[in-house]
Amino acid sequence: MTLQSTTLRVRGLLIAALCAASFSAHADLRILACEPEWGQLATEIGGDLVTVKTASAPGQDAHHIQARPSLLAQVRRADMVLCTGAGLETGWLPVLLNRGGNPDVRQAPGLFMAAEQVDRLEIPVTLDRADGDVHAMGNPHVHMDPRRVITISQQLAERFATLDPDHADRYRQQQQAWQAALEPRVDAWEKQAASLKGLKVISYHRTWAYLLDWLEMTRVDELEPKPGLPPTPGHLASLVDKAGKEQVGLILYQPINGDKAPNWLASRTAACAVELPFSPGEEGTDTLTSLYDTLIQRLTHALQACEGGKA
Ligand SMILES: [Zn+2]
Structure with a gap:
């Protein structure tokens, strides 16, 4: 074997190894969740197939978040941005998505708005600025109803399946297992x-x-x-x-x-x-x-x- 062919072989192996490494990194769906409730749901449904970062801390007011540089970097790397939607983040999310420079997450399927997957309460008949900070698409705080969250989890599993079709079955199975565990609790809470x-x-x-x-x-x-x-x-x-x-x-x-x-x-x-x-x-x-x-x-x-x- 000549020196040159050995070098080529080594180079070939290196390239193969690098491809394998980048492939396994891509097996993870990188999710940036606007609020902890959706970060938590993504972890439940995605399991070890997803890596989740959250833009706001528990208890923070999600109506008002700073589009800080670390968040922009996370938008750039994300495969999915997962938010409440229905107007909750209008004060900061559009800025974040515009400056993030990642066209994949500026619209579906890379952008997923949880509250927009379900019926909402308090949709105003008329819109008047004098009425304060009214949410035009209705009340966005839908994660307070576990029945609506179950519907959202089904849609989320389908969206994960679209973005990562190789693992479609696993997302659906993980969603079904989560729902099966939650449903008896919903009945128990209603009694309680x-x-x-x-x-x-x-x-x-x-x-x-x-x-x-x-x-x-x-x-x-x-x-x-x-x-x-x-x-x-x-x-x-x-x-x-x-x-x-x-x-x-x-x-x-x-x-x-x-x-x-x-x-x-x-x-x-x-x-x-x-x-x-x-x-x-x-x-x-x-x-x-x-x-x-x-x-x-x-x-x-x-x-x-x-x-x-x-x-
Ligand atoms: Zn509100």
Whole structure:
């Protein structure tokens, strides 16, 4: 064997090895999820076939995120950008996608909008800027209803299958296994939440609309005078009357809202304030399943404690 043919052989082997390495790297679908709930769902459905990064931290306000350079780099490398959609990220996602320089994720199939896969509540009849930060496509916070999340997980598995057809069967199997584990829990949660049925609440933002819809609770009003605007003294004063007339039982808020306005209202009415998580990864939750668990536990315990008499 001549020296030259040996060099060629070695070079050939090297190229083969490099191809194998880049192929196995491509076997991973790289997902950039806008919010932790979708990052968590992608991990459940994709398993070890996906690598998931998340653009916002648990408990962060996903209406407002900075399009920082590290996020742009993640957009550039992503095979899929997975967001809530329905207008939730209008303040920052278009900028991120425009500057990210990755045409694959600027539209389907590389762009997947979870809330747009299901029916949405609160689609406004008319649109008026004077009404505040209203979501024109309806309430985007759909991950609060596990039944809708099951529908989204089916669509997501199909989308993974489109982007990575070699593993289509595995995505479908993993989705079916996840759904089969969740469905009996949904039944159990509905039984556990029976005491909440018909309960009237005031919530800080329209955060839990889908949870309330699922568990048949009624939201009488919000602490925000208009979506996205902080509570004003005048609006809070009007809620004291309303909470009394409507016999509101609980006042719901997220850690990012702060407890000042909820506690102020609770101190002037028969209702009790309860802090609730919004996304998996917040205290007491790490998966979507434990998020629903925690939400229902906190609500039922708060109602029980409140009916037992306020301190
Ligand atoms: Zn919102």
